[in-house]
Amino acid sequence: MNHLEEIRAKLAIEEVVGGYIQLKKAGRNLKGLCPFHNDSRPSFTVSPEKGIAYCFACNTGGDIFKFIQLIENVEFPEAVRILAQRANVPLPEFKPEAHNKRLQIIEMNRSSAKFFSEQLQDSDKHKKYFLDRGLSEETIQKFKLGYAPDSYHALKDNLEKIGYKENDLINSGLLNQRSIADKNTYDRFRNRYIFPIYDHQDNPVGFGGRIIDEGEPKYLNSPDTPAYNKSLILYGLNFGKNAVKKEDLAVFVEGYMDVIAAHQAGTENVIATSGTALTAPQLKLIKRYTPNVAFAFDQDAAGLEATKRSIELAQEAELNIKIVTVPEGKDPDECIKKSPEKWIEAIKNAVPAMDFYFSYALKQYDKNTLDGKKGILNLILPLIKQHQTEMEQNQYLERLALELKTDIKLLWNDLKNFNIKKTYSQAKQETDQVPVRQIFSREEFLLGFIFHKPDLYNLVQENLIDSIPFDTRTEKFYKACRKVYNRLSTIDLGELKKELEPDDHEKLQIYPLLIEEHYPDFGDDAMEREVINLIRTINKTNLHNVQKEYEFKIRAAKDAGEKTLLLNQYNQILKLTTKIN
Secondary structure (H helix, E strand, C coil), X not given: CCHHHHHHHHCCHHHXXXXXXXXXXXXXXXXXXXXXXXXXXXXXXXXXXXXXXXXXXXXXEECHHHHHHHHHCCCHHHHHHHHHHHHCCCCCCCCCCCCCHHHHHHHHHHHHHHHHHXXXXXXXXXXXXXXXXXXCHHHHHHCCCEXXXXXXXXXXXXXXXXXXXXXXXXXXXXEEECCCCCCCEEECCCCEEEEEEECCCCCEEEEEEEECCCCCCCEEECCCCCCCCCCCCEECHHHHHHHHHHHCCEEEECCHHHHHHHHHCCCCCEEEECCCCCCHHHHHHHCCCCCEEEECCCCCXXXXXXXXXXXXXXXHCCCEEEECCCCCCCCHXXXXXXXXXXXXXXXXXXXXXXXXXXXXXXXXXXXXXXXXXXXHHHHHHHHHHCCCCHHHHHHHHHHHHHHHCCCHHHHHHHHHHCXXXXXXXXXXXXXXXXXXXXXXXXXXXXXXXXHHCHHHHHHHHHHCCCCCCCCCCCHHHHHHHHHHXXXXXXXXXHHHHHHCCHHHXXXXXXXXXXXXXXXXXXXXXXXXXXXXXXXHHHHHHHHHHHHHHHHHHHHHCCCXXXXXXXXXXXXXXXXXXXXXX
């Protein structure tokens, strides 16, 4: 058994897919919302028996390796590595080649994280910074916190000793140079406390460095590289994804220390954006684990604005939203230092987004002035109008009328006349086409029955006319079936693979899923009847098409000999047509 077979044997397809989407039993298979298109009904079918997952709405899926490639947006080698780690299967020694930049940068970052961590452990003075901020030794080790020495070449020298080349270190963002013309390079991170940044698969993709003492910028992050795109990364998700699933809630905070302090306090479902404002791809990523989010941003003006923007994005992503009001200090880190219990209580008492907006509007505008009232209306009314029922709308309008000391009838009139401007994302979502569902041919359904129950091929061998022009998508499969059947007097899927190109092997698993999708309750007798009906219809359709083609050729033929030949062939077609009618 090679390492790929061992991974397949240890990881069931339903276990792998179930780590990303919720699955429910559907007959002998499982189903869930497709993660590859905007699915409104469960279209993603998982077959434990066949080891394949496939969506017939957007025509996407495959085995465990293909699924990981698609959902993690990685190449096959990295998909193998991800699954090997989960299955605890050792892989043959792998050295990233120059062309695989992402894996090479990850390995350089891994070595760098080790170097920074060792530098911190060797310096009581700098470790004291984290200890004084309330972190334990265990937490420092868990998050692999580090220290970048006040040196221009300490990291460079260390990595070059390992064997990394200077140009690759520049491309990884670990080294800087003042300009392309300047050949001198220097460490990007110097005299900083280091926070390694991991993707949700536990790969070190970048670093955040906090300045020691005074200086700018306060935080320096790795640049975008083939391994690191800050708009796609959520800090702490590698440690917290299981807690997010367990609690069915992801709590967003602003900074690295907020995440680390929260995890140490026992709230491990806490994550942060990675040196950027919250993005739609980050929300799409978290939606794999939970549809519920809570925002616990700083309680200053910038934090309030960040909360407002994040709510808008989360609403567009169709997430359930709550807001955590951080007590005791302006950010979660300070709150946890003073009172971890109050932080945990604040998460439990998170309020709906509308409560936040009312509070935000009343802080932004003076409700006692006409201009202030207009500002509050312009902020709150479009949000009220988004609610579907008049009962909900009336509840919020009553609250608004009470705050503004006005008649609710006037607010109802304003609401009816209020036009909501669509955001770019909403407009785009409306114009985006729903995935075009592939129309499978009768020939493909017939193959599905054959691969689902190979004994049915006896009916095909006896009755299908495949000597005339045939469906181009499936002809190679029927030829392969005929070869295997003539050799073995049965259909063996292992032997079929030998007759087909590797790119066609997946269809041997996808076509049978068609039968489980469309004929879930068919017994053996019903399947036989359906196969006979399919064969009859295919024969009739193909003969009709060929008959029309010959009629056209006969009319167009100018040579008498050619016309005679065509007429003879046409008569053979007519005999076949008469035979099947």
